[in-house]
Amino acid sequence: MCRWLAYTGEPLQPAALILDAQHSVVAMAENSPLGAETVNGDGFGFGWYPVANTDAAGPRHPSVFRSIEPAWNDQNLREISRAVVSPLFFAHVRAAAGPPIQQTNCHPFRHDNWLFMHNGAISQFGLIKRELALAVDPSLYPLMQGTTDSEVLFHLALTLGLADDPIGAVRAAIRRVEEAGHAAGVQFPMQGTLAVSDGETVWAFRYSSQGRSRSLFHSADVPTIRAMYPDADRLSLFGDHAQVVVSEPLNDLPGVFREVPESTVAVLDPEGYHHEAFLDA
């Protein structure tokens, strides 16, 4: 129902991927060939971590800019995505599947130093919303500001230990959703791709109860891309450690974007990209 992108690597002006890429996130908002819906015009969000300050102790806290306007004509997104540089950022364009168009329903969601975003849906969420909301830790319950399934899923993962074991907590949260859904007679409760970050690593999950998840791709490593396309001037924008995971390829160049397999979690960190089995549908 949405499209998203997560970047990690050398500090970058986010506009390079959000606005200027051939099939940028903003272009996907208006026309998304691989999306469940081609139009993702129900608001957007952009979350970014600051460049590391070696003096500062502790984790870096991200900033978030969200708007209910379609991304394609939002002037503020143009300004802000050129005014900052960031070593790790999330961008998301929304196609609402029910919950209202309001900033609190726009991704990414934030808690402390964590960002979270989601494309997909919990099927028949209204049937199990109350049960899932009750499964959220009581101290986190009043912090939910919107009405999406995605925000509940994030708070379930926080409840189930996201800060200590991100992969395990997302697994447990999805299993909780599936249990509740199955008990309510929903055959395939979970659908989606998810990204979560603590400011250093990005974990990107592709999973659906039916085994037919929304599309998800990751970039090849930059030195490899440079070798493939030595004349591509645009590559000079990117450092050797630049990597993205994104709902669909940002350009049409063969070999630059590779599919993230079903039922896997992709991990993007300073070591590079790898993925591992996550859950069986």
Next chain:
Amino acid sequence: MCRWLAYTGEPLQPAALILDAQHSVVAMAENSPLGAETVNGDGFGFGWYPVANTDAAGPRHPSVFRSIEPAWNDQNLREISRAVVSPLFFAHVRAAAGPPIQQTNCHPFRHDNWLFMHNGAISQFGLIKRELALAVDPSLYPLMQGTTDSEVLFHLALTLGLADDPIGAVRAAIRRVEEAGHAAGVQFPMQGTLAVSDGETVWAFRYSSQGRSRSLFHSADVPTIRAMYPDADRLSLFGDHAQVVVSEPLNDLPGVFREVPESTVAVLDPEGYHHEAFLDA
């Protein structure tokens, strides 16, 4: 934290009270002398019932127009409040005390043929939000679209029998809020004035746990006002059964607006106005 008005009587162009009165609801948005806050610029809402159609069976369903812009410069409110006529309408301007600025947090709230609006707050709502939300009937829980204390209070009242006994259900809902608040160590959990309607009668409550409620006034009956101010041309706009209950007087004419006493419920119906004791603080 807000200001509101409810009208019942002969079908009227709502702009007469929302825009054109000396201290109209829109004027109160920018400057509210009796309000807990003088500026109520965090969105507004307008709900209205259609003129009765004698052919139609069953209750009349209201329409609602809500916006996150300040009421004072909203062009659409100007258009719509002049384009319709209504025998019963609610208008509300919001001063947010925490929950985000979004249409789903603007009053009035609607369920079937019922409208509800609130000025005031549940003190330290975050402490008891989860408990109160759980007390809402599970079938109503997923229908809550925003994040205000007021919407939860409305759904509590619906859960506790609003459709059958409006006064009893609001009393029970407030008692539920006070129990939860006291258990959480809140001395004065409930503050506010509330209005609720089924499309025929308006019930307006003035109550706070501390016995110091937000201001609330009702209009004298129109024939009496005409006798007091025989030269007031503006009175020709109003029928003999026109009556309002409103957060503060719509004009400075002595005798036109009278205070609704503490701990009472005012009832406006085709018989006219009366109030009765509601709850002791």
Next chain:
Amino acid sequence: MCRWLAYTGEPLQPAALILDAQHSVVAMAENSPLGAETVNGDGFGFGWYPVANTDAAGPRHPSVFRSIEPAWNDQNLREISRAVVSPLFFAHVRAAAGPPIQQTNCHPFRHDNWLFMHNGAISQFGLIKRELALAVDPSLYPLMQGTTDSEVLFHLALTLGLADDPIGAVRAAIRRVEEAGHAAGVQFPMQGTLAVSDGETVWAFRYSSQGRSRSLFHSADVPTIRAMYPDADRLSLFGDHAQVVVSEPLNDLPGVFREVPESTVAVLDPEGYHHEAFLDA
């Protein structure tokens, strides 16, 4: 760059055409098969004349509701298009081609009892905007509230006698645009379909300098449609004099919608529909 609809006939709840038709105006906002752009998500407008009041002298004044949100998820449009009935209304969904997303750039535009809307563009408007704005009557100049080519075109037509001779004034305005464009080296200055009304008649123009105008259709007369589709229950919504002119057919039923020819003006009035030659490209 946009899609629009104009209705005239028996008073009708506009939602029947704006929301509920198979290919309603709201559906066209998200997916417009015949549009120059398939997505028309840059705001919308809805203008409607009240039901005639036989007591009132003079022309009827329309109301206008405009929003910068995409039409497909705007809750207020749902409310208002069901809450009113109107014998003549305009609806428009916008795909911006440059001018900013703001209510003052949303159609229809209004002046006294006149409404105006446009799909298309004045080519390279920036080159001749100043010249055309200067050609607007000085008393009308400060009334232009937005920055679109369409609003300038409307005010040019008002300057050139719209109130007395609508067809002649629109012709003169378009000729003025073409003169200015040609002088600035623009080969095909004018593109579009236009609708204008005084509250009794709708004039709908299909014209472009190149002779390849945006799509435009009109409905067959209702008794004919009833004879063609005797089992279509939905037709009971419409009176015998209901007629629309619209950017593309509202449904897939053969014979219900017919193309308005190039370089013609369609006239919809209580006598029914006819079109006549307008301008040669």
Next chain:
Amino acid sequence: MCRWLAYTGEPLQPAALILDAQHSVVAMAENSPLGAETVNGDGFGFGWYPVANTDAAGPRHPSVFRSIEPAWNDQNLREISRAVVSPLFFAHVRAAAGPPIQQTNCHPFRHDNWLFMHNGAISQFGLIKRELALAVDPSLYPLMQGTTDSEVLFHLALTLGLADDPIGAVRAAIRRVEEAGHAAGVQFPMQGTLAVSDGETVWAFRYSSQGRSRSLFHSADVPTIRAMYPDADRLSLFGDHAQVVVSEPLNDLPGVFREVPESTVAVLDPEGYHHEAFLDA
């Protein structure tokens, strides 16, 4: 009709002045004791220059974030004013005196490396809008995106040589406004305080035809303030060259803010603050 602030000095997180000061710009939006209107809730704008990059040739280009929501509850302003640091920024909260509430009517306005903002009005602007707009250079005319008197004034100043002689160009623009106003029978055509910057210097003008201009203050130099208030921890946020010019004092500390005299232009540059006579009313 508005309130504004301009900062220049060591790179600073703008939130220090926009959000966190005792009487911050956001506080002035809701309550402005010295303003012509106490509520400035009709949108806001924030424009900032980047930290100088010694590698880059030529002037620095500012970014602009503008919104039609009241500043006091805008979440994005909170995020962005904490996420950037800037050696020179403008912030403005608007109280509309006629022109519509839309981003293109929010200050600051931008042209190349220049920012401009205004508090006040051209009296009876509708009478002379056309004449003033015609006095704008034809190449600049189509770049005006909104409908305010302020934007026309900025483009008049650009036409009259702002880039080469800022003080002379603003003087000439104001004289042009006064000539047009007087010719149209307006006694006091110009009212206001203006700020303009090229990214290195801020020029702030206080002038009105009547000699009774809107309030304007500048800060004392920081070392002097430190000597006056040695225990003020908050001063550690600011470098020795930090200086602001602002519609009203940001705090209640005697001596920190000093009035800019009538009919002067204040100049803030790396040399510090001074003002000089500007125009006689």
